[in-house]
Amino acid sequence: MDLAGTEVAVLGAGRSGSAAARLALRLGGEVTIYDSAGPDAFGGMPEGVAVHPHATADTGRACRAPLVIISPGIEPDGEFAASFAAGAEEMIGETEFAYRHYEGRIVGITGTNGKTTTTELVQRILTEGGTTCEACGNYGRPLADVVLGETVPAALALELSSFQLETVARFRPDVAIWLNLSPDHMDRYRSVADYRAAKLRIFENQTAEDVAVVRLGEDVGEIAARRVSFSATETGGDYSLDGSHLCLDGERILDLGITKLRGIHNAENTMAAIAAGQALGIPASTAGQALAGYAPPLHRCELVRTLDGVEYINDSKATNLHALESALRSQTRPTVLIAGGKEKGLDYRGVLPLLKEKVRAAVLIGEIREPLRALFSEAIEARVAASLEEAVPLARDLASPGGTVLFSPGTSSFDMFSGYEERGDAFRHAAQALK
Numbered sequence: 001m002d003l004a005g006t007e008v009a010v011l012g013a014g015r016s017g018s019a020a021a022r023l024a025l026r027l028g029g030e031v032t033i034y035d036s037a038g039p040d041a042f043g044g045m046p047e048g049v050a051v052h053p054h055a056t057a058d059t060g061r062a063c064r065a066p067l068v069i070i071s072p073g074i075e076p077d078g079e080f081a082a083s084f085a086a087g088a089e090e091m092i093g094e095t096e097f098a099y100r101h102y103e104g105r106i107v108g109i110t111g112t113n114g115k116t117t118t119t120e121l122v123q124r125i126l127t128e129g130g131t132t133c134e135a136c137g138n139y140g141r142p143l144a145d146v147v148l149g150e151t152v153p154a155a156l157a158l159e160l161s162s163f164q165l166e167t168v169a170r171f172r173p174d175v176a177i178w179l180n181l182s183p184d185h186m187d188r189y190r191s192v193a194d195y196r197a198a199k200l201r202i203f204e205n206q207t208a209e210d211v212a213v214v215r216l217g218e219d220v221g222e223i224a225a226r227r228v229s230f231s232a233t234e235t236g237g238d239y240s241l242d243g244s245h246l247c248l249d250g251e252r253i254l255d256l257g258i259t260k261l262r263g264i265h266n267a268e269n270t271m272a273a274i275a276a277g278q279a280l281g282i283p284a285s286t287a288g289q290a291l292a293g294y295a296p297p298l299h300r301c302e303l304v305r306t307l308d309g310v311e312y313i314n315d316s317k318a319t320n321l322h323a324l325e326s327a328l329r330s331q332t333r334p335t336v337l338i339a340g341g342k343e344k345g346l347d348y349r350g351v352l353p354l355l356k357e358k359v360r361a362a363v364l365i366g367e368i369r370e371p372l373r374a375l376f377s378e379a380i381e382a383r384v385a386a387s388l389e390e391a392v393p394l395a396r397d398l399a400s401p402g403g404t405v406l407f408s409p410g411t412s413s414f415d416m417f418s419g420y421e422e423r424g425d426a427f428r429h430a431a432q433a434l435k
Contacts, residue, residue: 004028009063009084012071013041013051016094019144020069021049023098026148029067034059036080060084069097072138072163075188093167095137095160098144100170105131105155107276108171110202111179111215113323114269115139115159117261117296118177121273122157128290129282131155138164155280162198163188172205175276177213178220179269182322211279213272228279230271232264239271246271253284260295262303263330299424301327304431309401312392312431315408316424321346324410328354334403335359336395338388338427341366341411348375348410355379361398363391367415388416388423392430405431 008029010021017033024031025048034055035041042051052059060083068084068091070076076091085091099106107122109115119135126133132153136146139159146152158173181196189195203212206225214220216231230239238249245252246267254274256267274287296302299316306312315327324339328351337359352375355362361381364372369384376382381398385391388407395405413423 002028003067006030006067007065008032009034009065009068009088010071011035011068011081011084012074013037013045014071014073016073016142016144017069017071018045019142019148020071020094020097022046023101023144023148024067024069025049027101032065034063034084056080057083061086063087066090068092069094070167072161072167076167090169091167092169093164095143095158095164096168096171098142098147099168101147102143102152102156104153105280106158106173107156107175107177107280108158108160108173108202109177109179109272110160110162110165110199111177112182112320113318113326114179114265114272115161116317117266117300118179118269118273119157119159120297121270121291121294122177122276124290124294125273125277125282125287126155126157126280129277129280129286131280131282133157135159160202162195165201166198168201168204170205171201172207172210173202175211175213175279176202176206176225177272177276178202178215178218179272180215180322181218182320182325211276213275213279215268215272228275230268230275232267232271239275241267241271246274248274248284254288254291258288258292260293262296262301263326265326265330266296266301299420301330302424302428304428307396307431307434309403310396310399311404312434313404313406313408314424314427314431315406316413316420316427318408318410319412319420320344321348321351321410324408325351325354327406327408328358331358331404331406334400336399336403336405337362338365338391338395338405338407339410340364340369340372341409341413341423342415343368344411346411348372351410352376352379360403361395363395363398365391365416366409366411366413368411388426389430392427393434396434 008024010033013035032050064087066089068088123135133155135157137158203223210225212225216229216237229237231237232241246254302314304312417423
């Protein structure tokens with residue numbers, strides 16, 4: 001794409017927008033980056049990129065840039081983005097824009113939960129197999145930033161959120177991984193069907209030459225790619241679980257005991273990553289070498305400490321119900337759950353059977369703590385705390401030796417924290433402070 005002399009409007013001054021602006025500038029575009037925020041949001045913009053703070057829909061209606069590149073945090077159907085799109089020839093996302101300037105192999109990873117762990121696993125497997133690979137996208141660096149690098153990797157482990165997939169057009173991964181789907185981001189989408197439709201765009205340009213790695217039982221409709229299935233709980237998939245061993249067509253290929261991965265959900269993440277590696281010619285034996293000693297990223301069922309026989313597990317990345325349910329299913333010890341946070345319009349009633357089976361008591365925090373206490377009290381003892389610092393000692397008092405205090409909020413953190421990372425750090429600090 002030669003942008004020489006072409007006016008380019010980039011919406012959003014965050015990481016994705018900044019990277020897209022720099023790539024458009026290098027391609028010869030006349031680039032302006034727009035954001036509703038003030039001037040402080042535009043720090044670090046390269047020379048040659050014009051900035052427009054305090055942008056509004058009126059700003060967009062006056063813009064006539066042929067190409068509009070939208071950041072994933074901005075709703076493409078919202079008034080702000082639509083005002084710019086009305087005068088443009090094309091509006092695409094940063095992922096789509098950067099994809100058009102990348103020539104290597106791509107493993108795209110989507111799903112409600114497990115994306116980051118699987119992305120890291122794919123990167124390790126491909127690298128061990130002799131292919132330069134970077135984990136990027138919704139994880140790590142934006143794709144446009146990778147494309148701008150002096151040395152561009154031969155392959156990408158590309159984590160893809162529904163927000164990024166909303167604005168693809170030609171994007172076609174060599175391997176597309178679909179981990180799972182459950183309600184999430186209902187504050188952005190009108191329905192689960194809309195959320196699912198955004199995720200499904202990962203498959204829309206694949207052909208029979210490509211591979212789709214899909215969890216067994218997931219409804220992804222008719223797809224053109226060759227399908228490979230996996231499941232740690234159901235029979236009939238290409239990849240399955242036998243105790244701690246991952247199996248391919250019934251034959252053991254990897255003992256998860258060589259890793260520090262915990263839980264059925266991580267077994268499935270590993271299956272998907274190995275399947276993607278094999279689709280690109282990397283045998284399971286090489287994957288085993290790559291994953292020896294691997295520990296999942298922070299805030300994902302992370303064992304923080306053991307005190308008086310009680311394990312303290314940080315699963316702050318559990319920002320939706322499916323992640324909470326996955327964490328609960330992986331527990332084998334009497335569990336005290338700390339949950340709660342921002343109101344996202346999720347229905348927690350479906351969690352009650354798991355609470356009865358796995359949890360002896362819960363401590364609820366955040367703006368949904370009182371509604372959750374009322375609901376959870378139908379199944380277990382439930383208390384509330386005004387802060388995470390108050391919740392952790394209360395959970396300790398409710399736990400018993402041989403048990404677990406599991407911090408798995410089941411919703412996002414923005415009512416109390418800047419993100420799940422800060423929230424998880426706060427839990428870790430509170431757990432380490434216990435005497």
